[in-house]
Amino acid sequence: MPRGAADLAVRTAPTHEDLLALPAEEAFAELGRRHRRREPLAFRRGGRAGRTHLVRVQGGQPLCRAKLAEAGPQELAVTGPLTCPACSRVVARAIHRTSGRRARRVTPSKV
Numbered sequence: 600m601p602r603g604a605a606d607l608a609v610r611t612a613p614t615h616e617d618l619l620a621l622p623a624e625e626a627f628a629e630l631g632r633r634h635r636r637r638e639p640l641a642f643r644r645g646g647r648a649g650r651t652h653l654v655r656v657q658g659g660q661p662l663c664r665a666k667l668a669e670a671g672p673q674e675l676a677v678t679g680p681l682t683c684p685a686c687s688r689v690v691a692r693a694i695h696r697t698s699g700r701r702a703r704r705v706t707p708s709k710v
């Protein structure tokens with residue numbers, strides 16, 4: 600497995616079962632934070648391939664370009680794992696971006 604893919608698996612495979620102990624709204628908000636998003640997120644199965652996407656709680660639409668039907672609240676879950684590769688890429692990019700920014704801040708730039 601190439602390094603990027605292994606990294607991605609580590610970042611997206613957690614099922615976040617510890618969040619089940621929280622009230623739903625807090626759990627969704629925390630899930631959003633874990634994926635470097637300011638909005639609450641949830642997992643949702645759907646689309647043609649029946650993959651699990653990461654969706655915005657508001658509106659129930661996935662982070663990827665898949666178009667899902669309107670979600671009922673019972674379709675939103677706080678535990679994964681995420682199985683949509685496109686959603687995983689969006690998440691990995693966001694994580695890469697934020698950790699890159701942090702690294703630059705502490706690394707003196709070349710003169």
Ligand SMILES: [Zn+2]
Pocket residue numbers: 651652653661662663664665683684685686687
């Ligand atoms: Zn997706």
